[in-house]
Amino acid sequence: MLNNSHYIDKLRSSGLRPTKQRIKICEILFNTDKTFHFTINDLVKKISKATNDKISLATVYNTVHAFKKKGYLKEIPINSDQSYFDTNTSHHHHFYDENQKDLIDIDDADVEPVKINTRIPGKKIKSVEVLVKVEDAE
Amino acid sequence: MLNNSHYIDKLRSSGLRPTKQRIKICEILFNTDKTFHFTINDLVKKISKATNDKISLATVYNTVHAFKKKGYLKEIPINSDQSYFDTNTSHHHHFYDENQKDLIDIDDADVEPVKINTRIPGKKIKSVEVLVKVEDAE
DNA sequence: TCAACAGTTTAGAACTATTATAATGTAGAC
DNA sequence: GTCTACATTATAATAGTTCTAAACTGTTGA
Incomplete structure (x- = not known):
């Protein structure tokens, strides 16, 4: 909960309202020193492990797209039936x-x-x- | 029709039966000096322009995958809602x-x-x- | 030549990832 | 607190691709 204020600032400063769903997704994606790759499906699983309040699939998509647009995530070009994202934006x-x-x-x-x-x-x-x-x- | 024997040999030598659908698709994909990029949808359109005998969508998918497997086509890694293929395999x-x-x-x-x-x-x-x-x- | 068989094609159903919809909920400004 | 614009949600819709099972066809070998 301590770190949340960081995410709240980050979201707000990029023009995204710090909703509890977005903050939770920030925690899951960015509250780690290691970056990683994931699909939407992976993220949904991580969310259900991490919390009891489920986040709807549409919100997960919306949030990932919003974060990608703001440069907090990168999409990896690869031939696959699903999209891969990367928390390493360097x-x-x-x-x-x-x-x-x-x-x-x-x-x-x-x-x-x-x-x-x-x-x-x-x-x-x-x-x-x-x-x-x-x-x-x- | 003259060049077809070439495609027939090519198909047979790679273990693919030279059916009329595959030969037609060979003509469309390889009977040109310029290589090009296409999606399945593009290819279906080219086929219906080129012939009156329609080829079913499943066959187009099967054939493209078979050709890719044999190395006659390359799939291009790109983030897109559909797969791109390339007749330039170099x-x-x-x-x-x-x-x-x-x-x-x-x-x-x-x-x-x-x-x-x-x-x-x-x-x-x-x-x-x-x-x-x-x-x-x- | 032609029967038999394995590989191929086909229409359509099924599947899966993703996006759209429209109603409900909520953050932030006043 | 109220209002408004932005977010979330469940669900429907869409689109690309794969699956299914029946009909068809190229090839082999008697």
């Missing part, structure tokens, strides 16, 4: 383990900066994302 | 125009090789994909 890339269906951060220091020697007229680069697919070595 | 990367919702090839020569200085024990790298998101410059 610049970094990912391994995707196709056997385990698991996403693993690549520390940005472990990737040489990606140089793109071409541009599209009238467009600016918004992000550069590297996805390294790995599989079991035989 | 190593290359993509721009994604978030305003136009459009994928554009980046010639592999225009990207410095991506160096990943870390590995996951027991795993080998299968692919390295770079997605450069761009948006309108203001």
